[in-house]
Amino acid sequence: MNGLNEFLDAHPDSLEHDLKSMSMWDESPEFELLPPWDEQQQCRKILEQLRIAAQATVGALVVFEPGRQRYLFRAAFGLTCSESAICNLIWAHVGKFRDDFVNRQQPTVFNRHAFQQQPLFDFERRLGFQSFCFQPLIVDHKIIGGALLGNRQTVVDFSQRDLKHLEQLAPVTSGELERIRLYKELKGLFIHSVHAFVSAIDAKDPYTHGHSERVTDYALKMGRILGWGAEMLEALRMSAILHDVGKIGVPELILSKPSALTTDEFFQIKRHPEIGAKIVGEIPQLKATLSGILFHHERFDGQGYPRGLEGENIPLFGRLIAVADAYDAMTSDRPYRKGLKPDQAFKELNSNRGTQFDPQMVDAFVLAHQQGAIVQ
Numbered sequence: 505m506n507g508l509n510e511f512l513d514a515h516p517d518s519l520e521h522d523l524k525s526m527s528m529w530d531e532s533p534e535f536e537l538l539p540p541w542d543e544q545q546q547c548r549k550i551l552e553q554l555r556i557a558a559q560a561t562v563g564a565l566v567v568f569e570p571g572r573q574r575y576l577f578r579a580a581f582g583l584t585c586s587e588s589a590i591c592n593l594i595w596a597h598v599g600k601f602r603d604d605f606v607n608r609q610q611p612t613v614f615n616r617h618a619f620q621q622q623p624l625f626d627f628e629r630r631l632g633f634q635s636f637c638f639q640p641l642i643v644d645h646k647i648i649g650g651a652l653l654g655n656r657q658t659v660v661d662f663s664q665r666d667l668k669h670l671e672q673l674a675p676v677t678s679g680e681l682e683r684i685r686l687y688k689e690l691k692g693l694f695i696h697s698v699h700a701f702v703s704a705i706d707a708k709d710p711y712t713h714g715h716s717e718r719v720t721d722y723a724l725k726m727g728r729i730l731g732w733g734a735e736m737l738e739a740l741r742m743s744a745i746l747h748d749v750g751k752i753g754v755p756e757l758i759l760s761k762p763s764a765l766t767t768d769e770f771f772q773i774k775r776h777p778e779i780g781a782k783i784v785g786e787i788p789q790l791k792a793t794l795s796g797i798l799f800h801h802e803r804f805d806g807q808g809y810p811r812g813l814e815g816e817n818i819p820l821f822g823r824l825i826a827v828a829d830a831y832d833a834m835t836s837d838r839p840y841r842k843g844l845k846p847d848q849a850f851k852e853l854n855s856n857r858g859t860q861f862d863p864q865m866v867d868a869f870v871l872a873h874q875q876g877a878i879v880q
C-alpha cells in the first residue's frame with residue numbers, strides 16, 4: 505500500500521496520463537467482462553444443430569449437475585411437458601443405459617417397432633413420440649449432458665444416417681457445453697475473489713463494513729428499474745463492488761479518523777477514484793467497470809471530483825453509483841455522527857436531485873424502494 509502511494513507521489517503525471525490514454529469512461533456496448541455469451545441462447549443453438557443432424561421434430565437438451573446428481577433443463581422444442589418432466593425422463597434413460605453410453609458414446613434409439621414393444625416408455629408415447637433417441641454428451645468419460653430427440657410423424661423412424669450424423673456431431677456439442685460450464689465456473693470464481701478482496705478493503709474502515717456489497721445491491725436494483733440488459737448489469741455489478749477499491753491507497757488512519765478531516769487528509773481521500781481506476785485499469789477484462797470507479801464522486805452540477813464533469817457528461821455508471829453510494833453513506837453510522845433514518849436519507853436525495861444527483865437516477869432509486877427492493 506505504501507509502495508503504491510510512494511509511486512503515485514513520485515509520478516504525479518503518470519496516473520493522469522494513464523487514465524487519459526485509456527479513454528476508459530465510455531460505456532462500451534461490448535463488455536469484456538462478459539463475452540457476448542447467453543447460456544440459454546447457446547444451448548438453443550446446440551440443440552438446433554442436433555435436431556438438424558437427426559432430422560427430429562421434438563427435442564430437449566439437459567446438462568448434468570454432478571454435485572446434486574440430477575439433470576438441469578437447458579432447451580427444448582416441440583415438447584409440451586414441464587422442464588422437470590423432461591429432466592426426469594432423461595434421468596431415467598441415463599440410469600438404464602449409463603454404461604452403454606459411456607462405452608459406445610452412441611445414441612440409443614427406439615424406432616417404432618422397438619419402441620412399441622417397450623412397456624417402460626409409456627411417458628414418451630403419451631408425448632406423442634413415434635420414435636426417439638437419446639444422445640449422451642460426454643467429456644473425459646463423464647456424461648455432462650444429453651439430448652433427447654424424437655419424431656412425432658407417424659412414418660418417421662431414425663435412419664442409420666441420422667444417427668451417424670448425430671454421433672459425429674456429439675463430440676463438438678459436448679465440447680461447446682463444457683466450454684459454457686467452464687466459463688461459468690471461472691466467472692463465479694472471479695466474482696467470488698473480487699468480493700473477498702473488496703471485503704478486505706472495507707474492513708480497513710470498520711464503519712464502512714459491508715458498504716461495497718450494499719452499494720452493489722442498490723445499484724443492481726436501480727439498473728433493473730432502468731431496464732438495463734444482463735451484460736450491462738453484470739458490468740455494473742463489478743463496477744459497484746469495486747467503486748471504492750482505490751481506498752487501498754488511502755492510509756487507514758485517515759479512513760477511520762473519528763474527527764473531521766484536515767484539508768490535506770480530504771485531498772488524500774479524494775484520490776481514491778483515480779487510484780481505483782489505475783488499479784483496475786491494469787485488468788483488461790474489467791475495462792467496462794472503470795467509469796463507475798472513476799466517476800462515482802462527480803456531481804450532476806459539475807462540483808464533484810475528480811474531473812468536475814457535469815450532467816450527462818458524467819458516465820451512466822458514475823451517476824448511478826453516486827446515488828447508491830450516497831444513500832448507504834447517509835444511512836450508515838460514522839465515528840463522528842449517527843446514520844440517518846431511511847426516510848431522512850430519501851429526503852436528502854430528493855432535495856439534491858438535479859444538483860448533486862442525476863434526477864433520473866434518484867427516481868430509479870426511489871422507485872426501487874417503493875417496489876420494496878431497497879430495504880435498509
Ligand SMILES: [Fe+2]
Pocket residue numbers: 747748776800801829
Ligand atoms: Fe468512493
